[in-house]
Amino acid sequence: MGLSWLQIVRLALVQTALGAMVVLTTATLNRVMVVELALPAMLPGALVALHYAVQMLRPRFGHGADGGRRRTPWIIGGMVVLAVGTVGASAATALMSVSTLAGTMAAAFAFLLIGAGVGAAGTNLLTLVATSVAPDRRAPAATLIWIMMIAGFAVTTGAAGGFLDPYSPLRLVVVTAAVAGAALVLAVAAVQGIEPASPAARLHEPQARPAFRQAFGEVWHERQTRRFTIFVFVSMLAYSAQDLILEPFAGIVFAMTPGGTTRLSSVQHGGVVIGMVLVALAGALLSRRFPGLLRGFCVLGCVGSAASLAMLATASGAPDGFPLHETVFALGVSNGVFAVAAIGSMMALAGDGKKAREGVRMGLWGAAQAIAFGAGGFAGTVLVDAATAIVGRSDAAYGIVFGLEAILFLISAALALGAISVAGSHRVPKAASAANDRAVAA
Numbered sequence: 001m002g003l004s005w006l007q008i009v010r011l012a013l014v015q016t017a018l019g020a021m022v023v024l025t026t027a028t029l030n031r032v033m034v035v036e037l038a039l040p041a042m043l044p045g046a047l048v049a050l051h052y053a054v055q056m057l058r059p060r061f062g063h064g065a066d067g068g069r070r071r072t073p074w075i076i077g078g079m080v081v082l083a084v085g086t087v088g089a090s091a092a093t094a095l096m097s098v099s100t101l102a103g104t105m106a107a108a109f110a111f112l113l114i115g116a117g118v119g120a121a122g123t124n125l126l127t128l129v130a131t132s133v134a135p136d137r138r139a140p141a142a143t144l145i146w147i148m149m150i151a152g153f154a155v156t157t158g159a160a161g162g163f164l165d166p167y168s169p170l171r172l173v174v175v176t177a178a179v180a181g182a183a184l185v186l187a188v189a190a191v192q193g194i195e196p197a198s199p200a201a202r203l204h205e206p207q208a209r210p211a212f213r214q215a216f217g218e219v220w221h222e223r224q225t226r227r228f229t230i231f232v233f234v235s236m237l238a239y240s241a242q243d244l245i246l247e248p249f250a251g252i253v254f255a256m257t258p259g260g261t262t263r264l265s266s267v268q269h270g271g272v273v274i275g276m277v278l279v280a281l282a283g284a285l286l287s288r289r290f291p292g293l294l295r296g297f298c299v300l301g302c303v304g305s306a307a308s309l310a311m312l313a314t315a316s317g318a319p320d321g322f323p324l325h326e327t328v329f330a331l332g333v334s335n336g337v338f339a340v341a342a343i344g345s346m347m348a349l350a351g352d353g354k355k356a357r358e359g360v361r362m363g364l365w366g367a368a369q370a371i372a373f374g375a376g377g378f379a380g381t382v383l384v385d386a387a388t389a390i391v392g393r394s395d396a397a398y399g400i401v402f403g404l405e406a407i408l409f410l411i412s413a414a415l416a417l418g419a420i421s422v423a424g425s426h427r428v429p430k431a432a433s434a435a436n437d438r439a440v441a442a
Helices: 005-036 042-068 072-096 100-128 134-166 169-191 201-205 214-222 223-240 245-256 259-284 291-315 324-349 356-393 395-417 430-441
Strands: none
Touching: 005 042, 005 072, 005 100, 005 134, 005 169, 042 072, 042 214, 042 356, 072 100, 072 169, 072 324, 100 134, 100 324, 100 356, 100 430, 134 169, 134 259, 134 291, 134 324, 169 245, 201 356, 214 356, 223 356, 223 395, 245 259, 245 291, 245 324, 245 395, 259 291, 259 324, 291 324, 291 395, 324 356, 356 395
């Protein structure tokens, strides 16, 4: 049977704790640096990019746990490093009000810790779920983990926001430390006792493990793993490139106010959640009957995203009467369908290929996603500026960039057909199979 629903919920709470700490560094500290400290916006942007860059080490973190066959110590250790980095980042931001140079140097080190903590905890958390969840629960589990992370964003920003007023550097550090401490306690309590103390793999496999370079080389030479890595990178590049340009597009082309564009983003995020839930329900009800369901949803989500972006690309030429909210909602639903199906497929494919390489595979895909997210948002803004310089009209420039994103999503749909196997998407994970074997033997 694999993990029970209660165990899946508990692991999702770890993701909530992770999201609670990350959102403080990517949103709250970003705002403090730009508004209260009047620093260039590129400074927090560079720091966030640094935290994504460190996540290129995700395959190494996964390999470390592959050797010991225990994920829990890596999850807890990663959360501890993340908590230290989060508090350190807030202290560094407070230091910037006294010395910008010293604060920036301290913040760079803190964001390195944040990236390392997210990489170690996040990679091994997803690998633990991937190797232990039953096939018919993959899509719901992926949805739950994603939504719980968003819940961590929402709860933290709402609660911390109230305590941060009136702002002071000391208050920032105290509130951040309280959130990080509470999140760490939640994560440690949630993960305790879920992973068996002596997995079956440790009883039947030798303790020796190959060097990371050898393990990584073996994984990279697996054709399906390599194809799925390319799919993850291209699709997540298309997914993230819209993040920083949708609201400015609505303001320039449709003359929407800041409040109006914020509500538009809410419409998109609501669509994302609905798309995720639809895939979760369909996966729970139909995955046994249709083994290729997740691959189909991946393709459908990519094609739907491409169609929605193509619609937005035409809006700059005829904004009057254009169904903006409906189109953005459709984009959100398609994004949600694609994202959860991709994560569910990632969980299904992690156990394919050579044994004891699940963490390396999950780390490789996590690194591809992190690089794509770090590059996507930045690339979207750069392309808008470049297109504006070429065509001389910012409204037309947004249309060009949305069109390019639509093409990327169509390429992603084609890649998904070759990267996600129907048979692999319905294979019982090794941990679940081992549990069944032990039950039969008993």
